[in-house]
Structures are given as structure tokens and as C-alpha cells.
Amino acid sequence: MSRRRIQVFDTTLRDGEQSPGIALQPHEKAEVAMQLERLGVD
Structure with missing residues (x-):
């Protein structure tokens, strides 16, 4: 079986907070x- 990369x-931390009603706390x-x-997302 060949491995694919x-x-x-992911823009959660950037774009996610620009959605109305979304305000993530620092933690x-x-x-x-x-x-x-942990998932290896760079």
C-alpha cells in the first residue's frame, strides 16, 4: 500500500474568530x- 501525504x-485561529458570535478564550x-x-498540521 502506498503512502499519500x-x-x-486550517484557518480556525485566524478566520474562526471573525465569525459573528465567536470569541475564543486564550486557553x-x-x-x-x-x-x-499533535495531528501534524503545520
């Missing part, structure tokens, strides 16, 4: 960033 471009931003890093 999947690229993810929530840190959690999102840590989980993205």
Missing part, C-alpha cells in the same frame, strides 16, 4: 493549536 490548511486558542500540532 495529505495537506491540511481555547492554545488547546486548538496544541491539537493541530
Whole structure:
């Protein structure tokens, strides 16, 4: 089975907060960033 590289471009921390009614707390931003890093999202 060949391995394929999947690229993810996540804009949650940038664009997500520009949605009406969305305001992430600093600890929530840190959690999102840590989980993205854990998944290998660069």
C-alpha cells in the first residue's frame, strides 16, 4: 500500500474568530493549536 501525504490548511485561529458570535478564550486558542500540532498540521 502506498503512502499519500495529505495537506491540511486550517484557518480556525485566524478566520474562526471573525465569525459573528465567536470569541475564543486564550486557553481555547492554545488547546486548538496544541491539537493541530499533535495531528501534524503545520
